[in-house]
Amino acid sequence: MSRPAVTIAVRAARAAGSVILRYMNRLESVTVVEKQRLDFVSEVDRLAEAEIIRELRRAYPDHGIVGEESGEVSRGSRFTWMVDPLDGTHNYLRGIPHFCVSIGLLERGEPIHGVIFDPLRSELFTASKGDGAFLNDRRMRVSARETLDGALLATGFPWRQRAHLPSQLGMTRALLGSAEDLRRSGSAALDLAYVAAGRYDGYFEIGLKPWDMAAGCLLVREAGGSYADFAGRDGLPASGNLVAANHKLMQAMIRTIGPQLPPELLRA
Numbered sequence: 001m002s003r004p005a006v007t008i009a010v011r012a013a014r015a016a017g018s019v020i021l022r023y024m025n026r027l028e029s030v031t032v033v034e035k036q037r038l039d040f041v042s043e044v045d046r047l048a049e050a051e052i053i054r055e056l057r058r059a060y061p062d063h064g065i066v067g068e069e070s071g072e073v074s075r076g077s078r079f080t081w082m083v084d085p086l087d088g089t090h091n092y093l094r095g096i097p098h099f100c101v102s103i104g105l106l107e108r109g110e111p112i113h114g115v116i117f118d119p120l121r122s123e124l125f126t127a128s129k130g131d132g133a134f135l136n137d138r139r140m141r142v143s144a145r146e147t148l149d150g151a152l153l154a155t156g157f158p159w160r161q162r163a164h165l166p167s168q169l170g171m172t173r174a175l176l177g178s179a180e181d182l183r184r185s186g187s188a189a190l191d192l193a194y195v196a197a198g199r200y201d202g203y204f205e206i207g208l209k210p211w212d213m214a215a216g217c218l219l220v221r222e223a224g225g226s227y228a229d230f231a232g233r234d235g236l237p238a239s240g241n242l243v244a245a246n247h248k249l250m251q252a253m254i255r256t257i258g259p260q261l262p263p264e265l266l267r268a
Helices: 004-022 024-029 043-059 089-093 162-175 188-196 210-222 247-260 263-267
Strands: 032-036 039-042 064-067 071-074 079-087 100-107 110-118 123-128 132-135 152-156 181-183 202-205 226-228 242-245
Touching (some): 004 100, 004 123, 079 089, 100 210, 123 210, 202 247, 242 247
Parallel strands (some): 064 079, 152 202
Antiparallel strands (some): 032 039, 064 071
C-alpha cells in the first residue's frame, strides 16, 4: 500500500503529465527560453511545475519545495520536495518520446519517497524508504549482472559542464572496453528508473542536480541497488557526480572510471 506522501506525489505527477500531453501536438506554439547556454525551459515546464507545487502545498503546507524552474519556492527544516516537472525537455521540444515527471521527498537530505511518471507510456515508478520499489504496482529489482562484461549502461553528457567532456569521454571509453553497450537517452530520472527496473544494468553521469536524482536514486536503492559518487561515497552526492547499479556492478564501474578522472571530480 502506498504511503500518503507517495499518493500525493502521484496525484501531482499525473496532473503535470496531463499538462505535458496537452501541449504535445502544438509544440510549434510553445514559448521556449534559453536559461543559459544549451539549457532550455518551456512554458510547459512551468505550467507542469505549477500543478505539482499546488498539489504539494495543499497537502503539506509546512514542507519545503525546490523546483527546477521555480528555484527554492520554500525551504523546510526537515522535509523538502525536489521537483523536476519535465525531465527531458530537449527531447520533448523535438518530439522525441522520452521524458518524465520526477518528484522526490528528502528528509534532512535523504530521499524517503520518490515518484517518476512517464505520461506517454503510463508507467508509474514509485518507492518509499524501506518499502521497496514498484512499476505500476509491480515490484522492481535491479539487474543481477555483477561485472561489466555484457552490461548495458546509461549516461548523460555534461552539457552544463562542458569542461568535463574529456572526463566523460574517458569514462565512456573505459567502460565500453568491457560493457556490451551504452545509451544516452536524455532523461536522468528515467535512466535511474530503468536501472531500478533492471532495463539498464548501471548508470553514471557528471554534475546532476538534486531534482534529477532524488526520486531515481531512491528507486534504485529500494529495488536492491546502490548509488554513490565517483569516489564510492554513499548518499545523494552534493557534487551531482553519480554512479548507480547493483552494489557489485557499481563498485566495478567506480574502479574502471576512477583512473579517467581528474582529482577535482573525485574530491567533489
